[in-house]
Amino acid sequence: MTGDGSRVQDGWAQAVRSRLGLGRLLPLGGARDGAWIAEEAAAAVLRRAAGGVPGVVLGKLRIAPAETGGTARSAVPAPPSALPPGPLRVEAEAEAAAGGESLPAAVERLRDALFGACADALGLEVAEVDVRVTGLLDAPSDPSAPGGPNPPPVVGPDRGVAAVRGPEAEAAAAVPGVARLTGVLGDAVHRTDHHVRVELAVAAGRRALDVAGAVRSAVAAAAGADRSVAVLVTAVELP
Known part of the structure; x- marks a missing residue:
């Protein structure tokens, strides 16, 4: 890639991160799991x-x-x-x-x-x-007081709910452990001729990688064998 091409790519990545406001997109699991999670989540x-x-x-x-x-x-x-x-x-x-x-x-x-x-x-x-x-x-007398040794956790902002449209979106939303579909990068379900990307929030008490794997299976069944599936977790609900 040329220097100009590298700058364009870097600029695009920075624009995406700015739009997300979620930090890095971290891999969930391994290379075969096809799942990522926002650093903020x-x-x-x-x-x-x-x-x-x-x-x-x-x-x-x-x-x-x-x-x-x-x-x-x-x-x-x-x-x-x-x-x-x-x-x-x-x-x-x-x-x-x-x-x-x-x-x-x-x-x-x-x-x-x-x-x-x-x-x-x-x-x-x-x-x-x-x-x-x-x-x-x-240590203050009340260990749960703000600023004390055991303060309340910081929770990231809610990124909203995306509309559920189409068979892939319906399949993803129906998976146990999916709190809601999100649309930080655009539509909650992004489709191309050969690939589907689903964005979602994971419900409290559910392991993010397990939910992502179940969503991939459900969406693959709805999308057909000619499309691969990736999952991006943009939020995790906390109890």
Whole structure:
């Protein structure tokens, strides 16, 4: 690709990210799973998990490709600007309460909570979770008070509901675990001659990768064997 072509591609990717307002599009599962999730949606789930760890306050959070381990070619066309399948790295900043348990123990519990949420609630392939302590807190008397060691989680904004039109959209909306169809990149169901992309929000308590897999199967049956299917999760409802 020429320099001008690269700049055009970079500009397009930036425009898509700006339109999304959702951060990176992260691969869910592996190369054969054909699913992605918006970084903002994944981060909201991780913040919920971190909110259950007393004695620490999660600050900045970033999910990016891991420095070790390669990427794979997706079995289906990816959404615009999406990361290719491959291991991820979670980078988190946190403040710890003074006078509580040892700092290494608190950090380890936070790391375990983030690892667990990535695997059990989302289905992200995470190679490492790096937690950096940026400061110490004086623990207030009420541990659930805002700014205390166990603050309420930050939840991303609701991106709305898209109209359900056509057999593929109806099939996707009927899958258990689909809270609603969304349309951040345009229509909730984007069709070409050989491919279908579905955008959706996952219901609370459901693993995002499992829901995406069920949607792919349902939509493939509705779309016919000549079309591949990809799923983009733009939101995850929190309990």
